[in-house]
Amino acid sequence: MLCTNTTEKECLEKGLFGDREYRLPYLKSIKKGDIGFLLNLSRDQLLGIFVAESEARLNIDPNAWGGGFPAQVKVKLIGQLQRVDKASEKLEKIIELREIQRDPFPYKVPLRNTYGPDITDKVISLFTLTDNVREYFKIPPPEEIGLYPEYKLEDVAGLEDVKRFIYQRIIAPFEDEETAYKLGLRIGGGLLLFGPPGTGKTLVAMAIANHIEAKFIEISPSVIIGYPGEAERRIENIFASLDKEPRAVVFLDEAEWVLCKREDQTSSVMQRITPVLLAQLSRIFRQKRKPIIVIAATNKPEMIDPAFLRPGRFDRIFYVGLPDxxxxxxxxxxxxxxxxxxxxxxxxxxxxxxxxxxxxxxxxxxxxxxxxxxxxxxxxxxxxxxxxxxxxxxxxIPKSVKPEEEEQIKEWAKERGIKI
Ligand SMILES: Nc1ncnc2c1ncn2[C@@H]1O[C@H](COP(=O)(O)OP(=O)(O)OP(=O)(O)O)[C@@H](O)[C@H]1O
Ligand SMILES: [Mg+2]
Structure with a gap:
């Protein structure tokens, strides 16, 4: 539903959406329980997620808008009122908008008044999902993955230098947080594990989570894409749930998909999702006192945008190579x-x-x-x-890692001066 600064107040205070003409087809199609949004055209803001509590009726409140919009739907706000700025820019990525010339400035409005669940889903993803919103939609909690719950670093064969460094630099500060903080040490943060397939990257990540007794959450393209239309919401949901965790390990598998240069991104789904994920990651990296470790794993490090490897991001980089x-x-x-x-x-x-x-x-x-x-x-x-x-x-059983593949990965490390 559209409003302006002048009409917004009544929508919010009275919980009503209104229009001039009762017989408008879109109004007739509204059913109780439908999800709607209020778009303030003057401010270019999306104001919140609403649910219809009635069908469209005439004059639910005859005095609303001075009687100007007698065709009305009773609505209830789900969660808090939010003001999502630059709404048209964001909506334009989801639906077609048309421009209408009005004084003092033109408005951009959606082409249609109603859309199906897929679009509704995407519009919802523009909002911050607070607990009560989530509860309303009953989004399932993110899966906890505990494939090797007892796995410790000692169980990972070889990789002695990597294990020692991880133990001293990543795990130990968690075990004495107080001293670490006193010394201004960072707890958590980002690390990148790179190396040929099947060499224990996932295992190392899980072992770290077990050592520090943290929740282990995996985010990989296959996990994300498995939830069509819900991906952005799911990611925000996962990260929001981390705010409540005392400690967590976020495992970003096949990280080359997410951390690649924008112009190299070939998957349209990932083009859509990556900004959401990156925004959440930078939020975590900014929270200096939040004990969350983000572990990215890849066997195609050359695809990763070096911008992600700068200090404060995935700045501790380990080669996980073939076993000796x-x-x-x-x-x-x-x-x-x-x-x-x-x-x-x-x-x-x-x-x-x-x-x-x-x-x-x-x-x-x-x-x-x-x-x-x-x-x-x-x-x-x-x-x-x-x-x-x-x-x-x-x-x-043939070797799954081709020598050229291993060589290419090592070459990348050499160019960057990373010890392997
Ligand atoms: N260094 C190792 N020590 C013990 N087990 C290992 C080691 N490397 C691999 N494995 C075993 O091989 C399997 C695959 O390991 P893992 O999934 O950790 O590899 P990965 O490096 O994450 O591979 P991919 O790049 O394909 O995701 C695991 O089940 C693990 O038990
Ligand atoms: Mg793996």
């Missing part, structure tokens, strides 16, 4: 831990030596495959994984 021989042995051991097998320590070490270039994820696949080979032969021999089964599995 010892790390590979540790991963094999961990994968075999709860399975029947016949391998000695020497066998494991020997296999680890042969798996140069395989990622942690590849090694997990190999052991899974070896288990399957043993299972298939269960009638012929004891159901135990043998060294031979693993070697047969290795034949079947």
């Amino acid at each position: 021989k010892d790390a590979r042995a540790k991963i094999i051991e961990r994968c075999l831990k709860n399975r029947e097998h016949e391998l000695s320590e020497d066998d494991i070490s020997e296999i680890a030596g042969k798996l140069e270039g395989y990622s942690g994820a590849d090694i997990e696949n190999i052991i899974e495959e070896a288990a399957f080979i043993a299972f298939e032969e269960r009638n012929a021999r004891p159901a135990k994984i043998t060294k031979n089964d693993i070697m047969n599995a290795v034949e079947k």
Whole structure:
């Protein structure tokens, strides 16, 4: 519904939207429970989210607007009154507007009076979603992801330098917040983990969350895009919920999609969502005393806009590389831990030596495959994984990281002077 400075007051005080003519088709289509917005044309502000409490009727309040708008709908404000500035600029990204010439200045108004739920959703996303609004719409709370709830940094094989640095610089200040604050140390903030796929980036992020007993929230394109039309609301919802958390780890997976240069953004969904996400991230980075860690992970660091890597943003950068021989042995051991097998320590070490270039994820696949080979032969021999089964599995499972891919990532680090 449209209003001006002159007509706004009655809309808000009386909870009414009005128009001149009762028979206007859009008014007739309004049902109880429909969501509406009030657009103040003089100030170019969207004023709030309203719900219709009645259908359009004649003269619900005959005195409203001096009798000028007798066709009326009773409305209720959901949450607080908000004044979203530059409304036409924002609405223009969602719906077509037309300009009408009026003194003293032209107005931009929506082409139509009513829109479907998709558009309504997008307009809602222009508002700040307070608790009562959220409760009204019953937006589900963000999922907590606890895939490896007990995972600690010690369980991550290899990556000794990264783990030590993370422990000293990221985790330790959380364990003695008081001293850290006294010394003006930053608690939380942004870090970037980069490296080939399947090398433990997600694992490191989860381990950090477990160490500091923080809520772990994952935001990746697949999670976001899985909620069509709701994405912006969902992001704001997630970040609003963080305000109540004492500590949190926000994990930005496939970060190259969000943190890429604007002109390189090829996904239209991400073009829409990225500004919302970035606004929320800079809000977090500005809150110096808010113990939130934002961890971005990528295997395409060259796609990331260097502007995001400046001090105060994702300024601690770690290379999470392919496991060395010892790390590979540790991963094999961990994968075999709860399975029947016949391998000695020497066998494991020997296999680890042969798996140069395989990622942690590849090694997990190999052991899974070896288990399957043993299972298939269960009638012929004891159901135990043998060294031979693993070697047969290795034949079947190729390395998932191409040397060129690893090289390209390392090259990026070298150019930026990042230690790997
Ligand atoms: N260094 C490691 N130590 C222990 N396990 C590992 C390690 N690297 C990988 N893994 C195992 O491999 C699997 C994949 O790891 P993870 O999901 O953390 O990789 P990622 O680097 O996030 O990969 P992607 O880039 O594909 O998201 C996990 O299940 C994990 O158990
Ligand atoms: Mg991952």
